[in-house]
Amino acid sequence: MSGTDMSNADVSNADMSNADVGNADVSNADVSNVGVILTVTPNPSLDRTYEIPSLDRGEVIRATGERMDPGGKGVNVSRAVAAAGRRTVAVLPLGGAPGALVADLLDAQGIEVAPVPVAGATRSNIALAESDGVLTKINAPGPELSSEEQELLLETVREQSRDADWIACCGSLPRGLAPSWYAEVVARAHAGGARIALDTSGRALLEALRERPDVVKPNAEELAEAVGRPLATVGDAVKAAEELREMGARAVLASLGADGQLLVEDTGTWFASARVDVVRSNVGAGDSSLAGFLIAGGSGPAALASAVAHGAAAVQLPGSVMPTPADLDPAAVTVTAEVPVDRELKEPVS
Numbered sequence: 630m631s632g633t634d635m636s637n638a639d640v641s642n643a644d645m646s647n648a649d650v651g652n653a654d655v656s657n658a659d660v661s662n663v664g665v666i667l668t669v670t671p672n673p674s675l676d677r678t679y680e681i682p683s684l685d686r687g688e689v690i691r692a693t694g695e696r697m698d699p700g701g702k703g704v705n706v707s708r709a710v711a712a713a714g715r716r717t718v719a720v721l722p723l724g725g726a727p728g729a730l731v732a733d734l735l736d737a738q739g740i741e742v743a744p745v746p747v748a749g750a751t752r753s754n755i756a757l758a759e760s761d762g763v764l765t766k767i768n769a770p771g772p773e774l775s776s777e778e779q780e781l782l783l784e785t786v787r788e789q790s791r792d793a794d795w796i797a798c799c800g801s802l803p804r805g806l807a808p809s810w811y812a813e814v815v816a817r818a819h820a821g822g823a824r825i826a827l828d829t830s831g832r833a834l835l836e837a838l839r840e841r842p843d844v845v846k847p848n849a850e851e852l853a854e855a856v857g858r859p860l861a862t863v864g865d866a867v868k869a870a871e872e873l874r875e876m877g878a879r880a881v882l883a884s885l886g887a888d889g890q891l892l893v894e895d896t897g898t899w900f901a902s903a904r905v906d907v908v909r910s911n912v913g914a915g916d917s918s919l920a921g922f923l924i925a926g927g928s929g930p931a932a933l934a935s936a937v938a939h940g941a942a943a944v945q946l947p948g949s950v951m952p953t954p955a956d957l958d959p960a961a962v963t964v965t966a967e968v969p970v971d972r973e974l975k976e977p978v979s
Contacts, residue, residue: 664794666710666717666923667823669786669814670703672771672803675727678756678912678948684765693760696948699731699738700754702799702828705916706923709939709951711740715924718743718793720785722803724772725750743789745782747772758948762908773804786814790823795923799828799916808832815840824927828919830854838877844894844927845878846919849885853978860978864970866891867898882922882936884915887975890940891968892933899930900968903941904961913949914940920951934964 680694699708703719710717718741723732728744728751735742749772757765774782790796796818798811811833818825819840827834827842830851838845853860856869863885870881870893880894889902921939925932941961942952 664716665792666706666715666920667786667790667793667796668703668707668710668717668719669796669798670701670719670721670800671774671782671798671806671810672752672801673699673701673704673721673723673728673731674752674754674769674771675731676700676754676756676912676949678758678910680758680760680910680947682760684757684759684763690757694947696950697734698949699734700913700949702916703797704731704735705913705949705951706797706799706828706920707735707740708738708949709913709917709920709943710924711738712951712953713920713924713939714954717741718789720782720789721745722747722772722774722778722782723751724748727751727753743785745778745785747774747778749773756910756912756948758910758912762911764911766912771803774806776805779806779810783813783817787817787821790818790821793823795826795927796823797826797828797919797923799919801829802833809836811837812840815842826919826923826927828915835876838873841877841879844880844882844922845873846882846884846915846922847873848915849883849974849976849978852881852883860974862970862974863888863891863900863968863972866974867893867968867970880928882919882933884918884940885974885976888972890918890933890937892930892936894928896929897966898968899933899964899966901930901933901937901962901964903937903958903963905941905944908944909947910949911944913951914943917943917951930964930966934962937964938962 678696679692707717707719720743722745724747752769752771755767824843826844828846883891918936918940922936925935942956
């Protein structure tokens with residue numbers, strides 16, 4: 630979600646089936662039918678973000694600001710949902726002192742935590758955010774889950790999903806979990822009547838597609854990896870998203886970085902973009918975007934507009950701070966069904 634042109638709007642009451650819907654008001658989304666959003670983060674983290682003037686190797690660097698946040702893609706989705714005033718439950722394995730701190734930080738943000746105790750310590754990650762918007766991340770591998778811990782994680786998801794409208798499964802798998810683990814979660818979620826959103830990559834994404842997740846959220850790099858070819862234009866991204874649907878995804882919400890976002894589903898294809906004046910940090914911006922999509926219903930152009938609105942707001946905040954409704958800028962948003970397929974991507978993926 631880095632760059633200067635991203636999408637941002639929410640247009641639940643407009644007819645957007647075949648036209649450019651332009652700017653819209655994110656604050657008027659109809660989310661009354663959206664219940665609990667359950668998130669699953671198999672490999673959570675304790676994230677420390679330092680704001681620095683520049684990254685000079687071999688030198689002493691004095692930070693101008695610092696933050697400590699609970700991390701992991703699903704955790705960030707829960708944080709963004711909570712910041713929007715909606716109820717969310719976070720399922721995650723936690724261990725050691727870092728795990729206890731993650732639980733405390735989530736509790737302080739009003740997020741219900743369903744912890745799965747594990748023997749290994751929760752990982753700690755470091756992000757270095759330079760003043761020009763460049764971000765350097767150091768991610769630890771995290772603990773290896775035993776077979777008993779893996780089963781307890783699945784059982785906890787099952788128990789917590791009874792009241793969930795959406796289940797968002799996000800991030801990489803920790804050591805010990807097979808690539809098919811997300812596929813098992815999708816199958817169990819559908820058996821329980823819940824909709825599932827999946828934000829992962831590589832083999833874990835491809836194996837989960839056979840269980841037909843309701844929406845998958847790749848970025849441009851993950852989309853290119855999934856179809857095995859480079860993306861040079863918006864049209865290339867549309868074709869790749871359509872291929873993911875042929876492989877099983879019911880809908881594809883694709884982030885194209887500075888170019889905006891695409892939504893490809895049964896009812897149509899839409900493209901959205903928004904102006905971003907200053908990029909401070911893109912940590913968690915994609916997760917905020919997924920949260921915005923789900924709290925606005927999880928389908929259609931209004932949900933796409935909400936997704937980009939949240940993502941665009943997130944990159945203008947420090948560290949992994951999640952935006953509140955007051956941070957959204959509806960005037961910066963454009964959503965259209967006239968997808969600019971010939972537009973070259975500002976950040977093509979080879």
